[in-house]
């Protein structure tokens with residue numbers, strides 16, 4: 252049986268309900284195609300449940316906050332935005348089905364999502380063929396936006412993130428021999444492993460071995476035993492928090508005390524919940540830190556905490572908030588909700604000030620932003636450094 256967010260909305264377990272409920276009455280139209288008072292439907296697909304539920308829950312909260320704010324300020328083109336959310340349960344194959352539904356049944360004007368590159372890649376050809384713009388908040392694999400000219404993202408891409416962590420290993424950790432442990436069933440992991448390796452070895456580093464696993468694996472002892480035998484000074488794990496936390500635990504169980512480090516996929520409170528002491532002194536790169544003192548970030552944190560029960564927003568929440576704001580801005584500039592017109596306006600996005608910095612969408616529909624490196628100390632995430640593009 253397919254579990255969609257609709258059923259959970261009925262059960263009242265997500266706050267998406269509030270967004271839908273706030274869309275009944277809209278003020279007079281302010282132009283645009285088919286000048287209408289109806290709400291403008293925006294689709295969102297996310298891993299609200301399942302393996303990477305932390306990603307979907309967090310990005311959903313960022314999107315909901317943005318849409319509520321936009322509506323409180325009068326909406327877009329004099330119309331309210333109506334968010335239609337669907338859950339892919341973190342399962343391969345599900346994103347294609349729900350994105351088709353959002354487009355053909357719900358007639359959404361654009362799609363927000365996904366966090367994970369493999370799931371964004373499933374939706375992208377569908378959005379491209381339907382000429383419905385898709386904005387991924389945080390999928391960093393280059394192939395996502397290469398799918399076509401309707402596919403955008405508001406974050407940096409992995410060729411940059413790979414360089415950030417290769418330089419971090421060499422210059423900050425000062426290590427030369429590193430093992431890589433890659434998830435072969437994740438486009439994100441395979442890409443980030445490659446970009447890291449290219450730069451690290453290009454700079455004179457040595458990668459004596461790359462070990463592999465698949466999404467959902469729970470036992471990494473064989474790979475870690477091989478890594479231990481290779482006598483490396485660090486392990487690069489370009490995967491998601493679900494496996495990364497277990498990998499750190501099992502590495503410590505095997506007596507490996509060397510640093511493990513990864514990319515943005517590590518970001519979730521569950522990394523520490525599952526990893527406990529084993530993730531202490533590990534590092535990862537990501538898009539944003541709540542320790543950033545800028546007014547934009549502190550205002551966002553304040554609003555997010557107020558809306559979501561004191562929760563501190565992470566990178567997925569911040570980028571997703573920005574993705575919804577970038578879309579609303581494009582619809583305003585397009586003065587239309589037509590796919591091709593919104594696409595053109597999105598492509599022209601320049602210096603849009605958001606929580607994760609300024610978004611300028613380049614000719615390849617990617618953003619260029621700084622990365623931050625984070626560590627885990629005394630059971631909490633700690634900002635280490637910002638790396639400019």
Ligand code: PHE
Pocket residue numbers: 306366367368369389390391392439515516517518537566567
């Ligand atoms: N960049 C990851 C991917 O492309 C997703 C991710 C982004 C995860 C930000 C956590 C934080 O799959």
